[in-house]
Amino acid sequence: MVTLTDDVGSYPLPHGLDRDTFDEAYHRARDAFLRGRDPRKDQFVLSHFCEVTINAFKQKCRSDLDVVNYPQQYDGIKQVSDSVHLAMEKGTFVVDNEAAILPEVCMIKEEAKALSEEIGKKIKLRVSVFGPMEQYLKEMGTVVYNDVLEGYAETVRRFAQNSVLNLKHVQTEVVSIDEPSFGFLDLGTDKETVHKVLERAFDIKGAVRQIHLHSASRVADLLNVKNIDVLSFEYAASPRNVDMVSRKMLEDADKEIRVGIARTDIDSIMAELHDKGVASPFVEQFVESEGVIRRRFNIVKKKFGERLAFTGPDCGLGSWPSQEAASLLLRRVVASVKRA
Secondary structure, three states: OOOEEOOOOEOOOOOOOOHHHHHHHHHHHHHHHHOOOOHHHOHHHHHHHHHHHHHHHHHHHHOOOOOEEOOEOOOHHHHHHHHHHHHHOOOOOOOOHHHOOOHHHHHHHHOHHHHHHHHOOOEEEEEEEEOHHHHHHHHHOOOOOHHHHHHHHHHHHHHHHHOOOEOOOEEEEEEEEEOOOOOOOOOOOOHHHHHHHHHHHOOOOOOEEEEEEOOOOOHHHOOOOOOOOEEEEOOOOOOHHHHOOOHHHHHHHOOEEEEEEEOOOHHHHHHHHHHOOOOOOOHHHHOOOHHHHHHHHHHHHHHHHHHEEEEEEOOOHHHOOOHHHHHHHHHHHHHHHHOO
């Protein structure tokens, strides 16, 4: 089985575009899609969301990733929680199905034909959405009310299912539900609750279902969640994660794995450069060499064999200093894997 390259999602904004301007354009784009209007007809939205999203997505596609996540440039929690807050005004944590949309996915769908023709192939899309436990932690804290948590699970399921495209020019290959706090800051829920919530959130059809984690400490609680196909972990900056998972565990549970093989922890990278006397690093210095990335890939490929379904960088490109640096990292990861 060939291991496919992908990315986790986040991506820097272009130079000159401030966060507040992008966020305003994002809100207006989402509102336009919900009202059945074309956001490209609003010049402000066209310039500060539509073109920004498509240009970033093109950069990712040009890196030759096998599966490309939409550029997650808006706050990942707010992608869902903005809509949840509106639902709460009606007394529910469950977002109406027609309101559970990701504007980035809608935009890629609208531009799919032109994008496919420009890059010369059908687009294989990866969609990421923050999961119910992460959403609950940010909104409610660690005291668990099961009905509310289950409401979040259903809401996340709707966002995920509505992002599965199966069209001539674009197909959603992977849906990733991200639970970065799981294993670090837990809700205190037992295995059965975790199982029930994730079964609900992952009750989607038409794509590979991936859960992205930053810690493997509670991986045993996930192996029996039948709706999860792939477990995804950081490795480049957190090598102990893969020590907690064996090929036999994956085989027994009939799961596959995604492992990050290039560092993206930019604050640590910059601190290390500063310690070496590099005060103003240039783009090449942010990105690890092909040799380093390839060695990591060879290690995890040997460990997991055909169970290693996906690989790419760790997550966290959104905080990188430039799109040029982020794009170089993606290209270097792809080259490293192809030459391994």
